[in-house]
Amino acid sequence: MIRxxxxxxxxxxxxxxxxxxVAELGEFSAFPKIxxxxxxxxxxxxxxxxxxxNARHLSVQACYIVEAPLSxxxxxxxxxxxxxxxxxxxxxxxxVSLKPGVDNFTKIATAxxxxxxxSQKMEPNHFQIGASxxxxxxxxxxxxxxGAVWSKLLAQRAxxxxxxxxxKQAPYENGQVRASAEAATMLGEQxxxxxxxxxxxxxxPLGGGGITPSLYWDMFEVExxxxxxxxxxxxxxxxxxxxxxDINYFATGGFFVHLTFFEFWPVQIGNSAATLVWxxxxxxxxxxxxxxxxxxxxxxxxxxxxxxxxxxxxxxxASGER
Numbered sequence: 001m002i003r004x005x006x007x008x009x010x011x012x013x014x015x016x017x018x019x020x021x022v023a024e025l026g027e028f029s030a031f032p033k034i035x036x037x038x039x040x041x042x043x044x045x046x047x048x049x050x051x052x053x054n055a056r057h058l059s060v061q062a063c064y065i066v067e068a069p070l071s072x073x074x075x076x077x078x079x080x081x082x083x084x085x086x087x088x089x090x091x092x093x094x095x096v097s098l099k100p101g102v103d104n105f106t107k108i109a110t111a112x113x114x115x116x117x118x119s120q121k122m123e124p125n126h127f128q129i130g131a132s133x134x135x136x137x138x139x140x141x142x143x144x145x146x147g148a149v150w151s152k153l154l155a156q157r158a159x160x161x162x163x164x165x166x167x168k169q170a171p172y173e174n175g176q177v178r179a180s181a182e183a184a185t186m187l188g189e190q191x192x193x194x195x196x197x198x199x200x201x202x203x204x205p206l207g208g209g210g211i212t213p214s215l216y217w218d219m220f221e222v223e224x225x226x227x228x229x230x231x232x233x234x235x236x237x238x239x240x241x242x243x244x245x246d247i248n249y250f251a252t253g254g255f256f257v258h259l260t261f262f263e264f265w266p267v268q269i270g271n272s273a274a275t276l277v278w279x280x281x282x283x284x285x286x287x288x289x290x291x292x293x294x295x296x297x298x299x300x301x302x303x304x305x306x307x308x309x310x311x312x313x314x315x316x317x318a319s320g321e322r
Contacts, residue, residue, distance in 0.1 A: 021241075021265035021276050028196040029278055030061045039065045039276070040269055044311040046304035049280060052189045055289045056182070056256070059190060060300060061280045062307040068318040069273040070266040074242050076318050077262070078214055078233060085313050089221035096215035096230070100158035102151040104217070108228070109147025111219060115226035119146045127227070127252040128172050129153070150228070154217060157250050158230055162215070165205025166249050172256055173286075179249050182257045182284040193280050197261055200243045204234045206259075211236060213247075220254070227253035241265045255285040275318075281307065 026032045030047035039045070042065070049059035066073045082090040091112055096104045118126050122137045136149050160168040166180035183206060187194050194201065203211035213232040220227060229251035235244035241264050248258035259282040267276045281303070291299055 021267065024265075025063065025278060028192040029063070029280070031063050031278075034063060039063065042312070042315060044308045044315075046307055048300050048304075049190060049193075049282075052186060054185060054284075055291070056177075056284050056286065057186050057189075057282070058285070058288055058296075058300060058303065059186070059280065059282045060304050060307060061278065062304070062311055063276075063278050064311050064315065065267070065269065066275045066277055066315055066318045067269065067272065068275060070242060070264055070275045073264055073275040073277070073318060074235065074244075076314070077244065078235075080314060080317065082218070082310075088310060088313065091219045091221070091226055093216060093218035096158050096217055098162060098212070098215065100155045100162060100215070102148070102155045104158070105151035105154050106147070108150045108154070108219075109143045111143075111147070112226045114224070115219070116143055116146050118225065119150065126225075128256070129252060130170050133170075154228065154230060158215060158217075161205070161230065161232065161249055165209065166247075166257075167205075169250055177256055177284075177286075179257045183247070183249075183259060183282075186257070186259065186282040186284060190280070190282060193261055193282075196263070197243060197245065199238070200234065200236055200245060203236065204245060204247065205232075205249075206245070206247070222254035225253065227251060229254070229258075235262075254287075255283055257284045258282070277311075279307070279311075 022034050022036070025034055030049055031045065044062055044064040046060060046062045049061055052059060068076065081093070082088050083093055092107050092110065094104060094107055119137055120141055122134050127134070133153055136153065137146070140146055140149055157169065166183055169179045171178045187206065201207040203209065211234045213234050215232050217228060217230050220229065229248050231246055231248040233244060233246045235242060244262040246260040248255070261280045263278045265276040267274050283303070288296070288299060
């Protein structure tokens with residue numbers, strides 16, 4: 001982070017940070033004006049995206065500066081270990097190969113006790129999985145055995161995604177909610193984001209495909225319970241910067257689909273290379289459907305606070321790797 005030399009840095013920050021990224025942000029994001037001096041201090045600014053018509057959907061945005069060159073910031077995003085930060089409540093995470101197999105998920109056996117217990121009981125609607133998938137846990141006991149069943153189930157889900165994207169995911173809630181339809185609807189109502197990332201989208205399962213992803217899984221907390229999600233990160237260089245989209249295409253709880261778009265620009269803070277970051281999150285979740293008025297506004301506020309918390313930790317880790 002910027003320390004004792006902050007004042008001198010701020011004297012040159014307006015010249016060191018290109019006006020072009022700021023102008024571009026104003027064209028497609030919820031930030032028509034960005035205070036570069038505040039960002040240079042490490043501040044993370046957040047805002048709501050335009051509201052969407054489906055009550056399950058919510059979108060927020062964030063903008064901040066990472067004190068690391070663009071290439072290092074991209075690499076950190078690809079390999080960031082959220083587990084090392086307990087406040088983020090991510091219990092486990094792991095990479096998934098492009099030919100997913102059960103060996104990609106062996107750490108599931110070390111899941112928190114409440115996840116193992118919930119898997120053994122398999123009460124209706126606790127996990128967002130199909131009846132045939134839930135049946136596979138009948139009579140299964142012990143961490144190793146539970147882990148083996150989950151490993152096979154998640155490997156099958158990941159394999160389906162690799163073979164055909166979101167469209168190959170089994171529907172949630174007895175066929176009423178499909179990951180592919182949720183993603184398409186959210187993107188359809190965020191026209192500026194969709195237009196800005198059109199080239200990237202075309203190379204992912206959200207479009208025609210073609211870009212090789214980094215596949216992963218993680219286990220996180222949802223209202224005191226542990227749940228698992230599967231994701232795929234896609235990225236490409238563009239005009240001196242970088243764009244990415246993180247597609248969380250399956251979760252056992254917490255959400256149906258979570259899309260996170262990123263744009264990075266190389267900038268300078270004083271004499272040091274840094275990265276200006278914008279991210280936009282589009283979330284589909286059953287828990288949002290019943291919220292109205294103040295409660296829905298509160299959900300947006302909570303989501304923005306979570307973005308600020310995560311971004312601040314990402315900034316800290318990036319600064320330590322300079």
